[in-house]
Structure formats: C-alpha cells, structure tokens
Amino acid sequence: MYKHKPDYNKYFSNRDGNQGNKNINPDGSKPNWFKRIPFKRIWKITKIVLFLFLIFSALWGCVQMMQPDYIVSQVTDQFGNKMFSSGVGFEIAFFSESAFKSQWTVLIKGSPYTYSLNYVSSWGEAFTNTGFSPFYGFFVYPMSALLVWIVSLFSAVDAAGLMDPTSTSYGVAAFFSIVFAAIAIRGLTLAFSFKAQMNQGKMNELSIKSSAINDKYKGQTSNEAKMKKQREISELYKKEGVSQVSMIVSMLVSMPFLIAMLATIRASHAFKVGSVGSVSFIATPFSEMTAGNFQYLAIVVVYLMLQITTMFLPQFLEKFLSKNPKSYTAEQKKAKKKQLIFQIIFIVMFFFIINSIAAGVAIYWIFSSLFQVCQTVGFFIYRENAKAINEKKRAKKIAKLEAAAAKHKE
Numbered sequence: 436m437y438k439h440k441p442d443y444n445k446y447f448s449n450r451d452g453n454q455g456n457k458n459i460n461p462d463g464s465k466p467n468w469f470k471r472i473p474f475k476r477i478w479k480i481t482k483i484v485l486f487l488f489l490i491f492s493a494l495w496g497c498v499q500m501m502q503p504d505y506i507v508s509q510v511t512d513q514f515g516n517k518m519f520s521s522g523v524g525f526e527i528a529f530f531s532e533s534a535f536k537s538q539w540t541v542l543i544k545g546s547p548y549t550y551s552l553n554y555v556s557s558w559g560e561a562f563t564n565t566g567f568s569p570f571y572g573f574f575v576y577p578m579s580a581l582l583v584w585i586v587s588l589f590s591a592v593d594a595a596g597l598m599d600p601t602s603t604s605y606g607v608a609a610f611f612s613i614v615f616a617a618i619a620i621r622g623l624t625l626a627f628s629f630k631a632q633m634n635q636g637k638m639n640e641l642s643i644k645s646s647a648i649n650d651k652y653k654g655q656t657s658n659e660a661k662m663k664k665q666r667e668i669s670e671l672y673k674k675e676g677v678s679q680v681s682m683i684v685s686m687l688v689s690m691p692f693l694i695a696m697l698a699t700i701r702a703s704h705a706f707k708v709g710s711v712g713s714v715s716f717i718a719t720p721f722s723e724m725t726a727g728n729f730q731y732l733a734i735v736v737v738y739l740m741l742q743i744t745t746m747f748l749p750q751f752l753e754k755f756l757s758k759n760p761k762s763y764t765a766e767q768k769k770a771k772k773k774q775l776i777f778q779i780i781f782i783v784m785f786f787f788i789i790n791s792i793a794a795g796v797a798i799y800w801i802f803s804s805l806f807q808v809c810q811t812v813g814f815f816i817y818r819e820n821a822k823a824i825n826e827k828k829r830a831k832k833i834a835k836l837e838a839a840a841a842k843h844k845e
Contacts, residue, residue, distance in 0.1 A: 489688060491569070492570045493687075493691040496571070496575070496694050499568055500698060504522070504523070505565075523564065523702050524702055524704065525555050525575065525703045558580075570691070571698070574692065575702065578616065578692075578699045579699045582609075582612040582616060582699065583705045585608065586598065586608045586705050589607070589608035590604050591604045605709060606711040613795055614798075616696060617802035618802065620692040621803055623692070628688060646773060648667050648671070650769065651664075697793070700717065700793045700795035701717065714794055715794060717793050718793070719790065719791055719793060720732070720789065720790050720794060720797065724790075735786070735797075738801050739789070741801060741804035743782060744808055745804050745807050745808055748808060748811050749815075752812070756815070758819055
C-alpha cells in the first residue's frame, strides 16, 4: 500500500514552523502584545542611531586631534632625550605609577621649555579634560585602558612593582595587545557588516557591471539618459539582492575604531615609551628610515604586500578558483581595467600614509589586513559550498524530525 511521505517543508518556513516558539499561540497565531511590538523598525532605528553616533564621534575625533591642545608631538629635551610635548595623555596611572608626570621639560632652539600634559587617569577625566568629547570618552580611553591592562598582565615589573618599559616582555606584551585590538575591532565591525561582507564577491562583480553601464551612457547629459542609467544600475543591484550603500557603510563603521587606535598609540604612556625589539611604537617609519634605521622598512613592505593581496584576492579567487568563473563583455573588461588603475592609485596613497603614521598603528593595520585576507578566503569558500552546506543542514533536520516522529509513534 502506498504510504504518504510527510511533508517537512513547513518546518523550514518561518510562517508554519512555529513548533517550540513561546511567542506563538497553540492555534498558530501570535499573541496581541507580540503583534504590537515593531521589532524590525526598532532594530532598524537602533542601527541608524548607532551608525550616526559612530560617524559623529569619528568626525569629532578627527577635528579634535588636530587642535593644538590635543597634538602629541615628539621633541628633544636638554639632555638629547626624545620626549613628547603637550596633548591629551591617557597615562592610565592606576597600572603604572611611573606614568605620574604632569610636565615635560624640552629644549627648543637651545632654550629649555616646560610643557604641561593634559593628564587623564580615569574615565570621568576622559570626558572632563577633553571638553566632554564622545570620541575620547567612549573610544580612546576605554581602548587605552584595555590595552594597557593587557600589557600589565604579561609585562615584567621593577623592584617597586611597576611595569618596566625596558624589559623584553613589556614590548612583546604591548605588541600582542595591538594584535588583540586589531582582531577584536575587525570582529566587532564584521558583526555589523556581516551581510555586506557575505556579498563581497557580488559587489566586485556588480562594480564592474555598473561601470560598464556608466560607459554606456558616457557623454549623454540629458535628464532622460541620467534617469535610465540610474534605473539600470538600481535594477542590477536589486536583481542580485545587494544594497548599493552596504559596503560603504561597512567601511565607515570601522573608521572610529581606526582613528581611536591612532589616538591611543599617540596618547598612551605605555606606547610612547614602549618598543618591540628596536622598533618604537610611536616612531614613524619614514623619519626613522631617513635616520638609518632600516628595520622600519620591514613594516612598510609587509603592510603593502598585505594591502595588495587584500585588493586583488577577490578577483584572483573568482577567476582561478571559482567553480563558476564569470565571463565579461568587452565593456565590462574595459571597466575592470579602470578599476585596476584606481586600485594602483590607492596602493600608492597607502605607501605614503604608512610611512607617516606611528609604527604601532602600522602594526595594527598589518594584522587588520591579515584578518581581511582570512575573512575574504573564508567567505569565498562558504559561498562556493553554500548550496551543499544548506542541503546538508536540510537533510540533517529532516532526519531529526523523522526520528522524533518515529519515537512519538512508539
């Protein structure tokens, strides 16, 4: 006799698969109180508010860091020692009492001058001493406190029980605190931009196709042509289910943390006096290389290699390792060449930037780029095997339901 096979599709539907959901009534309907809560709208508004706060804080920090009272520049004292002049200093004194210093004596044109330090040792002071800056209060101080705490866990101490910046363990601990910051920040921003990163492969392809559409309407300045061009680009992204602004948003989300890392290296005593090997965290590669310290060249080379890998890896994976390699039209190939030119320009820009920032920030960028490489490869592997993975999950769930049904009959 023919035996009807149960239909398990309903268990894969959000509408019908309500078993075990406490927010569902026995008859399948949602409780009245549950219906009145606009969860999607609340989450959407929350994301918008958080995004605006991040951008606002980043802009505030960029402007504030350029003000004279916040600039921490390197100077030389009357004994020829390198020191750092006035500016907001997150000394985190409760971890290292040796950081208790409110003034610097420096030598300018042969005459000694004393600079005061805008000293910060508590979270409250991070607001009051910076004009209630959300950037310094919510980003720089917490990051400084966390990283210095990590350093204090593994650093050797002197006879007085204070951290010893001259010890090897101090520099290694500071180095790994920067590595931790890179991984943690990239992980946090990935949580905010997971969907955009999942669509990275599509975004690269769509960027090429949209450039081809722009070339198609090149020279046509009428409103009708502009509307047609915009409509075609919108339909292209809509067809693939990708938002045009998603990747831009994901990049902007990481900006406050990157700028805060720059401020942390410049303003925290632990990194001003720290070094790993012969590389000082606060020194800039270009100034050190011109002084003959070519060990900083390794930082520049490694970072540029990773940056080049990050830029070209998606195209390489799609072309040589994809199970379904893409074919491009003549217009799309032309657009792809333009994209390559822009990527080369960006690499040249990064070369100048990496030479002018603190080595500690460069180290952060190196491990952030390494995280990006691993992330790109991981998402590529997942996308290539997504169909098989989903089918496997479906089969596993069906087997589980069949076992539960058989057990129930017994």
